[in-house]
Amino acid sequence: xxxxxxxxxxxxxxxxxxxxxxxxxxxxxxxxxxxxxxxxxxxxxxxxxxxxxxxxxxxxxxxxxxxxxxxxxxxxxxxxxxxxxxxxxxxxxxxxxxxxxxxxxxxxxxxxxxxxxxxxxxxxxxxxxxxxxxxxxxxxxxxxxxxxxxxxxxxxxxxxxxxxxxxxxxxxxxxxxxxxxxxxxxxxxxxxxxxxxxxxxxxxxxxxxxxxxxxxxxxxxxxxxxxxxxxx
Amino acid sequence: xxxxxxxxxxxxxxxxxxxxxxxxxxxxxxxxxxxxxxxxxxxxxxxxxxxxxxxxxxxxxxxxxxxxxxxxxxxxxxxxxxxxxxxxxxxxxxxxxxxxxxxxxxxxxxx
Numbered sequence: 001x002x003x004x005x006x007x008x009x010x011x012x013x014x015x016x017x018x019x020x021x022x023x024x025x026x027x028x029x030x031x032x033x034x035x036x037x038x039x040x041x042x043x044x045x046x047x048x049x050x051x052x053x054x055x056x057x058x059x060x061x062x063x064x065x066x067x068x069x070x071x072x073x074x075x076x077x078x079x080x081x082x083x084x085x086x087x088x089x090x091x092x093x094x095x096x097x098x099x100x101x102x103x104x105x106x107x108x109x110x111x112x113x114x115x116x117x118x119x120x121x122x123x124x125x126x127x128x129x130x131x132x133x134x135x136x137x138x139x140x141x142x143x144x145x146x147x148x149x150x151x152x153x154x155x156x157x158x159x160x161x162x163x164x165x166x167x168x169x170x171x172x173x174x175x176x177x178x179x180x181x182x183x184x185x186x187x188x189x190x191x192x193x194x195x196x197x198x199x200x201x202x203x204x205x206x207x208x209x210x211x212x213x214x215x216x217x218x219x220x221x222x223x224x225x226x227x228x229x230x231x232x
Numbered sequence: 233x234x235x236x237x238x239x240x241x242x243x244x245x246x247x248x249x250x251x252x253x254x255x256x257x258x259x260x261x262x263x264x265x266x267x268x269x270x271x272x273x274x275x276x277x278x279x280x281x282x283x284x285x286x287x288x289x290x291x292x293x294x295x296x297x298x299x300x301x302x303x304x305x306x307x308x309x310x311x312x313x314x315x316x317x318x319x320x321x322x323x324x325x326x327x328x329x330x331x332x333x334x335x336x337x338x339x340x341x342x343x
Contacts, residue, residue: 158309194242194308201305227243 001025001035002083005047008094016094019044020083027077032065032086035077036098048097056211059146062089063098069148071211089151091160105147108164112172112190117183133179140174140219142212143167149206149216155199162195166206166216169197173219176226184226192227249301252294259291279342292335296328 001023008016021039033051040047049072052058056074063072064087066080077084092100118127150156150165164172172191176184191197197220206216267278278284303324311317 155309189240192240192243198242198246199309224243224246228247231243231247 001027001077003035003039004083004085005039005097006087006094007047007097009046010096018085025077030077031073032063032070032075032077032080032084033061033072035084036072036086048099050099057144059144062146062148062151062211063087064089069152069209071146071148074211089147091151091157092147100147100151102147104160105145105150105165105167108150108168109145109171111164111196112168112175113183113187114171114175116175116178116181117186118180119182127180129179136177136179137174139214140170140177143170143174143214144212146211148209148211149214152205152209153200154203154205155201159195159199163199164191164196166200166220169200169223170214170216170219173223176223188223188227188230191223197223245301245304249298252298252301255294256291256298259287259294263288263291276342279339285339285342289332289336289339293332296332300324300328 003021003023004018005021006016007019021043023035023039023043025035025038027035033054036047036049037051040049049061049063051061051073053060054073056071059071061072062069064070065072065075066085069089072086086098088094088098088100092102092104095101116127145167147167149170150167153163153166155163156165169191172187175181176187181187200217200220202217202221204217207214207218210216266284267274279288304321307317307320311320
């Protein structure tokens with residue numbers, strides 16, 4: 001199998017480059033991460049990438065494969081056009097090879113206060129929800145923060161410091177939609193901004209690439225609907 | 233103290249863009265069905281009445297507003313220096329306002 005992989009070593013003075021690799025590897029039933037591990041083990045131990053759970057749960061191995069943001073661990077090798085081009089997630093600073101600096105991404109995530117805000121005294125056991133209220137959170141809580149959506153969003157590419165990006169907005173809506181949360185007003189106040197929210201133009205790259213099959217564009221639409229309802 | 237809230241802007245323009253789109257989507261088919269004949273006399277008769285004049289002027293206003301808001305979005309996306317963006321906002325606003333005046337002038341000249 002043939003691969004073309006983005007290489008960058010911060011300790012050398014060289015510029016980032018694409019390196020070609022060829023390895024005997026049966027793609028049957030294997031994922032991109034398997035090939036990366038085989039390359040690192042067999043050909044080039046300096047090749048650097050993040051991975052942890054290797055089954056699409058931790059979200060640490062988001063990479064760009066043949067122009068598409070994916071989780072390497074759940075993307076089948078079969079059917080990929082060769083040489084398989086693997087690059088780091090777009091628009092984030094590269095630390096080394098396929099490892100990007102996610103600081104900006106997490107900063108936006110922190111900004112939406114991704115935790116329950118409820119000032120009432122804590123109940124003895126738990127805060128109850130009806131099955132319907134709980135169902136509101138489906139399609140929101142499953143996000144693993146891999147960054148595939150945000151780094152595929154052109155609005156994020158143009159304004160990465162100020163547009164929160166689909167992942168943070170999805171999480172923002174996850175707590176607005178939570179029946180136990182009492183801060184939806186403040187959350188909407190924070191989001192009502194030409195940059196933070198309204199840079200989203202419904203391009204829907206986020207929906208296209210989400211490895212968990214979530215729909216951030218729909219969540220953003222629901223935030224806008226709530227803002228309209230509040231204003232009118 | 234540091235303000236944590238948003239700019240509380242963006243929603244109004246976003247909403248105006250949607251409302252103008254709805255008006256255009258409603259006006260165009262109505263306009264299509266109303267036009268009687270394609271000759272000069274047909275067109276002349278159509279634009280003689282005040283309701284059509286007003287509806288058409290409103291259509292042009294909706295179109296220009298819609299276009300300006302879209303343009304503003306593009307400028308925010310791509311033109312980051314304020315020294316460039318601000319003059320461009322005003323330049324296009326002025327040009328579009330001129331278009332509106334011109335369109336109203338044309339419509340009201342139909343006697």
